Amino acid sequence: MSDGGSKTEESIDALMQEVRCLKLKLEEERKKLSDVSLSNVAQRLENLSLQNIKVRRVLKGHMGKVLCLDWCSDKRHLVSSSQEHAITMPTTWVMACAYAPSGNMVACGGLDNKVTVYPLNVEEELTGKKKTVGVHSSYMSCCIFPNSDQQILTGSGDSTCALWDVESGQMLQSFHGHHGDVMAIDLAPNETGNTFVSGSEDEYMFTSIDRVLLSVDSVRMKSCDRLAMIWDMRSGGCVQSFEGHEADINTVRFYPSGDAIATGSDDATCRLFDLRADREVGCYTKESIIFGVNALDFSISGLALRIPPATERRGLAPDLFVSLSVQVGSCLRVIATTR
Numbered sequence: 001m002s003d004g005g006s007k008t009e010e011s012i013d014a015l016m017q018e019v020r021c022l023k024l025k026l027e028e029e030r031k032k033l034s035d036v037s038l039s040n041v042a043q044r045l046e047n048l049s050l051q052n053i054k055v056r057r058v059l060k061g062h063m064g065k066v067l068c069l070d071w072c073s074d075k076r077h078l079v080s081s082s083q084e085h086a087i088t089m090p091t092t093w094v095m096a097c098a099y100a101p102s103g104n105m106v107a108c109g110g111l112d113n114k115v116t117v118y119p120l121n122v123e124e125e126l127t128g129k130k131k132t133v134g135v136h137s138s139y140m141s142c143c144i145f146p147n148s149d150q151q152i153l154t155g156s157g158d159s160t161c162a163l164w165d166v167e168s169g170q171m172l173q174s175f176h177g178h179h180g181d182v183m184a185i186d187l188a189p190n191e192t193g194n195t196f197v198s199g200s201e202d203e204y205m206f207t208s209i210d211r212v213l214l215s216v217d218s219v220r221m222k223s224c225d226r227l228a229m230i231w232d233m234r235s236g237g238c239v240q241s242f243e244g245h246e247a248d249i250n251t252v253r254f255y256p257s258g259d260a261i262a263t264g265s266d267d268a269t270c271r272l273f274d275l276r277a278d279r280e281v282g283c284y285t286k287e288s289i290i291f292g293v294n295a296l297d298f299s300i301s302g303l304a305l306r307i308p309p310a311t312e313r314r315g316l317a318p319d320l321f322v323s324l325s326v327q328v329g330s331c332l333r334v335i336a337t338t339r
Contacts (some may be wrong), residue, residue: 030279038272038281068096068142072103079106096142100149107133107152109140115154117166134164134171142184155182184251189258228252228263228273242273244280250294256302264293270305272326282326302326 062082069080081094095110109115115134138157145152146163151172155161161175161182228242228249247266254261260274260281270293272282284305296307305326 033277034279067094070097070099070106070144072099073101074103077103079108081108081110096140096154098143098145098152100145101147102149105149107143107145109143109154111139113137113139113156115140115143115152115164117152131166131169133166133169134162136160136162138181141182144185144187146187153185153187155185157181161185186253188254189256228261240275240278242271242280244271244283245269247292250292251296253296253298256298256300262296262298262305264296264307266292268292270296270307272305298326 059080062080064082066080066082069078071078077099079097079099081097093111094108097106097108099106103120105117105119107115107117113136114132115136117131117133119129121129133152134154136154136156136158138159140154140156142155143152150166152164152166153161154164159176159180159182162171163173164170165172242261242263245263245265245267249263249265251264252261255272259276260272262270262272264270268285268290270284271280272284273279274281293307296305298305303326
C-alpha cells in the first residue's frame with residue numbers, strides 16, 4: 001500500500017510540474033504577442049470629455065441592504081431585492097431578482113432555495129399568483145431571464161447553475177463543476193459565440209457552450225477567487241484563463257462587443273482582459289479608492305467603466321461613484337453621494 005501511495009504522489013508531483021512548465025511557456029508566448037498596451041494606443045485618441053453624472057432620483061422603501069436590482073425592458077421600471085426579506089411582499093431573505101423581458105413578471109429567490117415568479121397584474125393579488133419554478137439544494141444567489149419569459153437561469157449555493165422552464169417548472173439543463181457557491185450570473189452578447197464564463201467561491205472559473213439557451217450564446221458568473229477562465233463545451237476544455245488580481249474577484253462584466261471582460265476585485269482594482277489577445281490589457285485603480293469593487297458595468301458605448309459605491313466601506317463617508325475611461329485608464333469623474 002505504501003509503495004502504491006508513493007507512486008501516486010510521484011505521479012501527481014510530475015503532473016503538477018508539467019502544468020507549471022506549460023503555464024510558463026504559455027506566459028512566454030503571451031509576452032511575445034504583447035507588443036503594445038491599450039494606454040499607448042489610446043494616446044492617439046482624443047480624451048473623453050468630463051461627464052456630467054448626477055443623482056437623478058433616490059428610491060426609498062427598503063429598510064435593509066439592497067442586494068440586487070434589475071431594469072425592466074421599458075427602461076422606466078426596476079425591481080429590487082434587499083436584506084429585509086422583501087421584494088414586493090414579505091418572504092425569506094431575498095438575494096436575487098430579475099425582470100422578464102416582456103415586463104409582465106418578475107422572478108426572485110434567496111434563502112428559501114427557490115426561484116419564484118410573480119406575474120405583474122395590478123388588478124390581482126400578487127401573493128396568490130406566485131409560482132415556484134425551481135428548487136436548489138442550497139440558497140439561490142442569482143437569476144436572470146435568457147431573452148425569453150419561458151426560461152430562467154439561476155445560480156445557487158449548491159455549486160450549480162440551472163436552466164428552468166417557467167411554465168412546467170422542469171429543469172432543462174444543469175451546470176455542474178464548481179466546488180463552491182455560485183454567486184452571480186450574467187448573459188453575454190449573442191454575437192460572442194457558443195461559450196460561457198462561470199465562477200464561484202472556489203479556485204476555478206469555467207466556461208462552456210450553452211446548447212439549451214438557443215438565442216443566448218454566453219453566460220458569465222462571478223468568481224470569488226483570483227482567476228477568470230474560459231471553457232468551450234465543444235472541446236470540453238479550458239481555452240483561456242486570466243489572472244492578475246491580488247484578492248478575490250467579486251464581479252465580471254462582458255464588454256458590449258463580447259470581445260473582452262472586465263473584472264472587479266477586493267484589491268480595489270478593475271482589470272480588462274481581451275479574449276482575442278488572450279491577456280490583460282488594462283488595470284484601473286485610484287489612490288482614493290480603498291474599498292473592494294463589488295459591481296461594475298460598461299457604458300453603452302464601452303468607452304467608460306462605472307463602479308457604484310461599495311456596500312461596506314468600514315464607516316468611510318461619503319460614498320463614491322466612479323467613472324473610468326476604458327481606453328486611457330484615467331478617472332473621468334468621482335461623485336460623492338450620501339446614504
